[in-house]
Amino acid sequence: MRIVSLVPSVTETLAAWGADPIACTRFCERDDLRHVGGTKNPDIEAIAALAPDLVVVDREENRKEDFDALVAAGIEVEALHVASIDDVEPELDHLAARLGVATQPEPMPARAGLPPLRRPSDGTGPVRVFVPIWRRPYMTVGARTYGTSLLEYCGVQVAFADRPDAYPTLSESDFAGEPIDLVLAPTEPYAWHRRNLGELSAFGPTSLIDGQDLFWWGARTPTAVTRVAQTIAQALG
Structure with a gap:
C-alpha cells in the first residue's frame, strides 16, 4: 500500500514492520522520505498529489481540521487514538490488520x-x-x-x-x-x-x-x- 504517515511514532513503527510509508512529516526523522509538512500543518495538496492508498493520523497528534480536509479531498484516512500505554497494542493491531501486515510485537516488560x-x-x-x-x-x-x-x-x-x-x-x-x-x-x-x-x-x-x-x-x-x-x-x- 501507498501510505502517508503524519505521525512520527507511526512512521517509526511502519519501518519496524518493513512497511515504509511513501511520505511523512518533517518531524519523523526520515530524510530519505518525502516530507509533506508538519504534524499540525500538513500540505494537503502535496499529499493528494501522491495518490496514497491511506493516510495515517492520530487524534492526539494531529488536528481534526486536517483530518476533515483529507477526507474532503477523497483520501482514505486511518485515525488512531493513543492516549495511554494500554491503547498501543489494540491500535497497532488495528492498523496492522488494515495494512495486511503480519507483526510480532515485543511483549511489554513486567x-x-x-x-x-x-x-x-x-x-x-x-x-x-x-x-x-x-x-x-x-x-x-x-x-x-x-x-x-x-x-x-x-x-x-x-x-x-x-x-x-x-x-x-x-x-x-x-x-x-x-x-x-x-x-x-x-x-x-x-x-x-x-x-x-x-x-x-x-x-x-x-x-x-x-x-x-x-x-x-x-x-x-x-x-x-x-x-x-x-x-x-x-x-x-
Missing part, C-alpha cells in the same frame, strides 16, 4: 522486572516526578496522556496530573507546596539541554530523559519502558 526505585526521603508514597514539556510558561503532562501512563507503569506518580487539562500550563505559584522528588526534562517537544537544567533544579533533582522514549508510542514502547525506568532509577541513585 512491572516487577523493572529497576526498583529508591523511595523519597520520607519513605512514604511513590516517587513524584515533574515533566516540563515547555518553558516560559512551563507546561507538563496531565492524566490523559501516553507519557503519564508510561511513567505510571514505571512506578512513579506524575506531579500536576490531577489537573483537568491534558497539558497543564503552570505558574510559579503552582509549585508552592508541591512535593517533587525528581524533575525529568525531556529532549522534546521542548529541547532541554544540560546547559539549561539549572533553572529546573529549583524544583528538585533534575535529569534529562529521552523525549522519544517518553512520548513516541508504537514498536518502541516495550523497550522504551525499560529505558525510562532505568533512567529514573539511575537519577534517584
Whole structure:
C-alpha cells in the first residue's frame, strides 16, 4: 500500500514492520522520505498529489481540521487514538490488520522486572516526578496522556496530573507546596539541554530523559519502558 504517515511514532513503527510509508512529516526523522509538512500543518495538496492508498493520523497528534480536509479531498484516512500505554497494542493491531501486515510485537516488560526505585526521603508514597514539556510558561503532562501512563507503569506518580487539562500550563505559584522528588526534562517537544537544567533544579533533582522514549508510542514502547525506568532509577541513585 501507498501510505502517508503524519505521525512520527507511526512512521517509526511502519519501518519496524518493513512497511515504509511513501511520505511523512518533517518531524519523523526520515530524510530519505518525502516530507509533506508538519504534524499540525500538513500540505494537503502535496499529499493528494501522491495518490496514497491511506493516510495515517492520530487524534492526539494531529488536528481534526486536517483530518476533515483529507477526507474532503477523497483520501482514505486511518485515525488512531493513543492516549495511554494500554491503547498501543489494540491500535497497532488495528492498523496492522488494515495494512495486511503480519507483526510480532515485543511483549511489554513486567512491572516487577523493572529497576526498583529508591523511595523519597520520607519513605512514604511513590516517587513524584515533574515533566516540563515547555518553558516560559512551563507546561507538563496531565492524566490523559501516553507519557503519564508510561511513567505510571514505571512506578512513579506524575506531579500536576490531577489537573483537568491534558497539558497543564503552570505558574510559579503552582509549585508552592508541591512535593517533587525528581524533575525529568525531556529532549522534546521542548529541547532541554544540560546547559539549561539549572533553572529546573529549583524544583528538585533534575535529569534529562529521552523525549522519544517518553512520548513516541508504537514498536518502541516495550523497550522504551525499560529505558525510562532505568533512567529514573539511575537519577534517584
